[in-house]
Amino acid sequence: MLTIENLQANVSDKNILKGLNLEIKPGEVHAIMGPNGAGKSTLGHVLAGRDGYEVTGGSVTLEGKDLLALACEERAREGVFLAFQYPVEIPGVSNMEFLKASVDAVRTHRELPAWDAVSFMKKAREACKAVNLDQQFLKRGVNEGFSGGEKKRNEIMQMMLLEPKIAILDETDSGLDIDALQVVANGVNALRSPERSFIVVTHYQRLLDYIVPDYVHVLADGKIVKSGDKNLALELEEKGYGWLEGESA
């Protein structure tokens, strides 16, 4: 599904990703953990195509297609979804209007049948319900005045409507209360399918009790320094990241 080879990227002329490799097969869930400032969010932004994140080497392919050659919106239409660590507030643009424009763009590109207004509304309401957001959130400005947890749930709601091929969840669990964590996990699990893959960036092993990963990776200083199965997360929880320094060398 997604193949990342020797990816190197700069932000403001500073080298952040330093040769990152990752192979994600359809249906797999990969958790990425790692210390603050390691480059986890940078990876998400590079994959999503944010301006100012300059790829200086390596390649990324999505189902064999060169992802890095595509504009940000084209990647989204091809099926890349990034749930932001810090979702953006857009006052004046209603969530509804935003979702409709987004769903239309993605479905048109994938040559899927368009949802008319009525079925769109129905889907949007269902998605709200699934993440336990009141329907009133559809009327409000995008993320405008949403609490931290509401913003994260709004991201998951968008993911449900857009049905991506690869979803990157950047600390979607941080700032969530225990119930909301379960809601988000259920949302993700409901979308798990043999055709869809996930990268779940988190600092807490707890999330991985709910969203059980196939692989756990440690990203440190711009590289994957260790990979393992779900037990690696438990080990990290216990030992922290310090012991890995020796291994990565």
Added chain:
Amino acid sequence: MTSTPLHAAIAAGSTLTSHATTKIADVQNAAAHAWAQTPWPTRKTEAWKYTPLKALEKGEYFIPAAKSTLSADALKQFAINRLEAFTLVFIDGHFCAEQSDDLTQLPTGMTIEHLDDASNLEQFNKAAGEHATLFGELNTATINTALVINVAKNAQITQPVNVLNVASANAPCLANARILWQQAPHSKATLVEHFVSTQDSQVFTNSITELFVGENAQCEHYRLHLEDEANLHIGGVYSHVHKHARLNSFYLAMGANLQRVDVVTQFEGEGAEAVNNGVYLPRNKQLVDFHTCIEHKVPHCNSNEIFRGIIGDSARAVFNGRIHIHKDAQKTLAELSNKNLLTSNKAEVNTKPELEIYADDVRCAHGATIAELDALAMHYLRTRGISQEEAQVMLSFGFINELIEQLNNTAIVEYLRPVIAQRFAKKPEFLESLIHEALV
């Protein structure tokens, strides 16, 4: 340039409509005199510095508009659905009784009189005071018909009054629009001033609205400029807000090639509040000019003003926001914000807050900026598959919609959303998602 055809005409006293009461005739004569004495604005006239009046200088726009009619069918396109207003129709400045609602069937607590036989003219032509302009004098001097709308003490009128001003003449002419709105203490009412035009019209609308909001009264006021671009509009809204009263005004300027609106709000009693918000969206070669002035004459009043504009093509906008806090106006709270978005490199804006503060215990915040679309918001939309082009449309619309959403009258909101969305959405599919909110 001190002599236009109308200057000459007024000087000769020939175009004055002879009004019944000597009182009005006196006021008109004085106005005619003032008009004749006031020099024509040039680029050196501070208040008109950025607003050339070339279009008017040929003089053809000073020929008083003839009385004409329009069928009910022709007026249908201007209806504001669900507003369920009491509608008064003016065509080229002439009151059109046939197309207006029946003046004998007014909401309880409201009376509407013609200026000529108004029972109380105490406040007529008193709202502007020192702020009166050349064009205000012209309006006063040459009024055809003016209506005096009174709201009785304690009357809580939910039905809005919709004054529909239609520009229809297809040769240049002058249409004077004039409203005197008087709310007695503790009353509540809504005034909608809706300026529109029929195809091929070429009218110079010269409008004056006087609003008197009595003690503890509440006035909700909407003024929508939606004429076609072949028309011109110079107008003034002068209001007096009395003790503990509240005025809530919203301005939309989308129409006419030249639009100048003077908004002057004066606090006449303590504890009063005024909100003047507005949106302007000039395109092509349109020029929009808002000159606003808040006179904080007494203590403990709050004023809040937010104007936002998007200026496209070769259009220009002028915003001059004056806040005048008098010596005695302690504990004043005054806020003013003006944000402009330029969507073409030929578009221009001149924005200037003008603060004059003579009291020391006040809070006054102001800001005038030329903004850009938020790059992060743009990026976020694109990560959801939305094209850059559509994202621009959505964010521009959002910038304006923030103010539209705040309006109290939902019928007006529903009416304006598609009107404004149409201005931004170059493609029909964009339009659809912009007005989608109505579905929820």
